[in-house]
Amino acid sequence: MITFMNNSDSEEEPCNERTSLMSAESPPVPSYQDGLQASEAGEVQTHRKRRAGSSRGPNNIAGGEMSGSGIPVRESAPENEEEELTLKYGAKHVIMLFVPVTLCMIVVVATIKSVRFYTEKNGQLIYTPFSEDTPSVGQRLLNSVLNTIIMISVIIVMTVFLVLLYKYRCYKFIHGWLILSSLMLLFLFTYIYLGEVLKTYNVAMDYPTLFLVIWNFGAVGMICIHWKGPLQLQQAYLIMISALMALVFIKYLPEWSAWVILGAISIYDLMAVLCPKGPLRMLVETAQERNEPIFPALIYSSAMMWTVGMAKPDTAARGPSQQAWDAAEDGREHHRSPSHADSQMSETRSPVPTRPVTSLEELEEEERGVKLGLGDFIFYSVLVGKAAATASGDWNTTLACFVAILIGLCLTLLLLAVFKKALPALPISITFGLIFYFSTDNLVRPFMDTLASHQLYI
Amino acid sequence: PAFGLFLFTIARDPLRIIILIAGAFFWLVSLLLSSLIWFIAVKASDPRDERLQKGLLIFGVMFSVLLQEAFRFLYYKLLRKAIEGLVALSEDGCSPISIQQMAYVAGVGFGLMSGAFSMINLLADALGPGTVGIHGDSQLYFLTSAFMTMVLIFLHTFWGILFFHGCEHRRWWEIAAVVVMHLTVSGSSFCNPLYVGSLVPSYILMAAAAAWAYLLSGGSAQNLRRFLLCK
Numbered sequence: 001m002i003t004f005m006n007n008s009d010s011e012e013e014p015c016n017e018r019t020s021l022m023s024a025e026s027p028p029v030p031s032y033q034d035g036l037q038a039s040e041a042g043e044v045q046t047h048r049k050r051r052a053g054s055s056r057g058p059n060n061i062a063g064g065e066m067s068g069s070g071i072p073v074r075e076s077a078p079e080n081e082e083e084e085l086t087l088k089y090g091a092k093h094v095i096m097l098f099v100p101v102t103l104c105m106i107v108v109v110a111t112i113k114s115v116r117f118y119t120e121k122n123g124q125l126i127y128t129p130f131s132e133d134t135p136s137v138g139q140r141l142l143n144s145v146l147n148t149i150i151m152i153s154v155i156i157v158m159t160v161f162l163v164l165l166y167k168y169r170c171y172k173f174i175h176g177w178l179i180l181s182s183l184m185l186l187f188l189f190t191y192i193y194l195g196e197v198l199k200t201y202n203v204a205m206d207y208p209t210l211f212l213v214i215w216n217f218g219a220v221g222m223i224c225i226h227w228k229g230p231l232q233l234q235q236a237y238l239i240m241i242s243a244l245m246a247l248v249f250i251k252y253l254p255e256w257s258a259w260v261i262l263g264a265i266s267i268y269d270l271m272a273v274l275c276p277k278g279p280l281r282m283l284v285e286t287a288q289e290r291n292e293p294i295f296p297a298l299i300y301s302s303a304m305m306w307t308v309g310m311a312k313p314d315t316a317a318r319g320p321s322q323q324a325w326d327a328a329e330d331g332r333e334h335h336r337s338p339s340h341a342d343s344q345m346s347e348t349r350s351p352v353p354t355r356p357v358t359s360l361e362e363l364e365e366e367e368r369g370v371k372l373g374l375g376d377f378i379f380y381s382v383l384v385g386k387a388a389a390t391a392s393g394d395w396n397t398t399l400a401c402f403v404a405i406l407i408g409l410c411l412t413l414l415l416l417a418v419f420k421k422a423l424p425a426l427p428i429s430i431t432f433g434l435i436f437y438f439s440t441d442n443l444v445r446p447f448m449d450t451l452a453s454h455q456l457y458i
Numbered sequence: 459p460a461f462g463l464f465l466f467t468i469a470r471d472p473l474r475i476i477i478l479i480a481g482a483f484f485w486l487v488s489l490l491l492s493s494l495i496w497f498i499a500v501k502a503s504d505p506r507d508e509r510l511q512k513g514l515l516i517f518g519v520m521f522s523v524l525l526q527e528a529f530r531f532l533y534y535k536l537l538r539k540a541i542e543g544l545v546a547l548s549e550d551g552c553s554p555i556s557i558q559q560m561a562y563v564a565g566v567g568f569g570l571m572s573g574a575f576s577m578i579n580l581l582a583d584a585l586g587p588g589t590v591g592i593h594g595d596s597q598l599y600f601l602t603s604a605f606m607t608m609v610l611i612f613l614h615t616f617w618g619i620l621f622f623h624g625c626e627h628r629r630w631w632e633i634a635a636v637v638v639m640h641l642t643v644s645g646s647s648f649c650n651p652l653y654v655g656s657l658v659p660s661y662i663l664m665a666a667a668a669a670w671a672y673l674l675s676g677g678s679a680q681n682l683r684r685f686l687l688c689k
Contacts, residue, residue, distance in 0.1 A: 448493070
């Protein structure tokens with residue numbers, strides 16, 4: 001994830017990167033979240049440090065609280081005040097990030113536990129062509145590694161493609177892609193999801209009602225995400241989209257491949273954001289060079305466009321769905337965080353909507369917020385959902401992974417405050433989550449089961 | 459009740475939520491390590507020997523208790539450092555959260571996590587069909603489990619306060635008392651299914667710990683009276 005702090009004057013926060021937390025040089029606003037926090041943070045900081053152009057790290061947020069030593073030395077007094085103000089809001093921002101992540105995970109876990117559809121294996125994506133039904137362990141491992149390589153390379157290609165598009169200013173193209181992908185996501189996936197939920201609870205619903213419900217849901221979603229809308233509603237939509245994508249991933253990724261992919265995505269995220277030649281970093285730097293809001297026409301751009309009064313998004317753009325998917329994917333990956341290997345589905349990847357729409361009004365307010373890429377949401381939910389679906393320890397493992405991810409998020413925010421530049425949000429959380437998942441499943445579960453059967457308490 | 463505690467006292471302040479989650483994390487890590495030790499011990503021993511298994515289980519429980527307390531201590535150290543940082547950062551030179559609040563929140567974090575781990579699988583199974591104790595086990599299994607978990611959560615909260623207070627004022631005997639109490643409570647659960655042996659001492663200990671923590675936090679009999687009479 002890269003959280004951006006924009007140097008540019010434009011208010012909007014680039015934070016669409018899924019997994020990137022970036023703090024641009026000038027505005028200290030750390031914005032991680034994509035969808036959730038409306039640009040509050042970014043805006044505020046941007047306003048404050050508008051022309052600062054200095055490399056102030058905006059995010060003291062998490063850092064402030066957790067470790068006092070993380071605070072960088074401030075040269076000037078006004079900077080100090082701002083910093084303290086940032087720090088003050090630090091805990092608040094972390095919580096603002098916690099809540100959506102928690103909500104997304106809850107939705108995913110609840111669905112996994114109740115709807116059988118998402119745990120049945122009905123085939124795989126074309127991005128994971130190697131099956132895992134092989135007799136030997138070595139073969140299975142090899143297949144999953146190959147699957148991972150394919151997936152990661154798809155993601156890399158997408159991301160690089162997106163960076164190129166951005167570099168050559170093909171904004172309309174990107175924008176059209178995003179619109180299309182979000183369209184498909186909102187309608188198609190919701191339809192499938194609703195159908196499965198109704199099937200599980202044996203509730204009958206006739207087609208006209210279904211059509212009406214889905215149409216309304218999708219239309220409001222499109223408007224909310226790509227245009228103005230109440231902040232809470234937009235956040236809710238983004239959470240739902242992330243949950244839907246995560247569910248799709250959980251269903252269609254074979255088991256071992258999923259874990260290996262999660263690990264590989266974290267590494268990729270780390271590299272893409274921190275290496276000098278990483279695509280995400282290049283994207284950020286390009287945007288900063290041009291002194292324009294990051295990803296103006298990319299996924300997040302729809303919101304940004306509105307805030308800066310640029311051209312309205314046109315709903316025309318009817319490209320092939322594959323394109324839309326690619327676009328969305330790129331946008332997503334690129335922005336959110338390369339670590340999202342959401343490439344699998346040929347359907348639209350969660351479109352950039354994750355970006356919180358920063359309306360101009362909000363910009364006026366001196367709020368700071370943190371932005372998180374939607375991709376991060378998705379992968380966190382995938383991890384927790386897989387834990388809920390496949391672990392035999394059931395709830396204990398799920399809980400353990402949940403706490404591990406939250407702590408990872410805290411630490412990432414802390415680091416963001418310390419380093420004040422774009423940071424990948426996936427690695428720490430996913431690492432913790434994976435460690436806790438495997439250890440809880442294999443070590444803690446027998447222990448707790450034995451304890452419970454004797455009713456001993458520790 | 460623990461959840462109610464959470465809602466009313468912690469959910470308002472984001473800093474406390476973070477401390478809570480971190481506390482839960484520390485407990486989880488301690489559990490992980492202790493189960494690792496137990497697992498290794500079990501694997502290295504003969505699975506058919508009943509007595510040995512039981513002995514190993516007891517050993518595992520005691521070890522886990524000690525580890526939990528050790529992690530509580532580590533967490534205390536971390537929070538001390540954090541407080542210094544917060545003080546340095548805040549505008550008026552005093553920390554937005556006091557060490558006692560932190561102790562309380564840390565205790566709740568530990569307790570919630572331990573309670574969750576103890577109860578949640580039980581609850582999930584309880585949703586399904588079946589009768590409790592059909593094989594001759596006690597029929598009060600769920601009820602006693604619920605009570606025991608609740609008392610444990612409260613105990614963790616109080617122990618947190620006592621422990622941190624002991625560390626603050628360097629009263630080693632307070633810390634030792636907490637450890638001993640924890641061991642006693644866990645040990646008393648060995649008496650299960652003779653529930654009298656485990657629940658009653660636990661509740662008595664909880665009442666004692668509660669009173670002690672209350673006094674330490676600055677309460678007194680007068681405050682209590684005033685509160686009860688709604689003055």
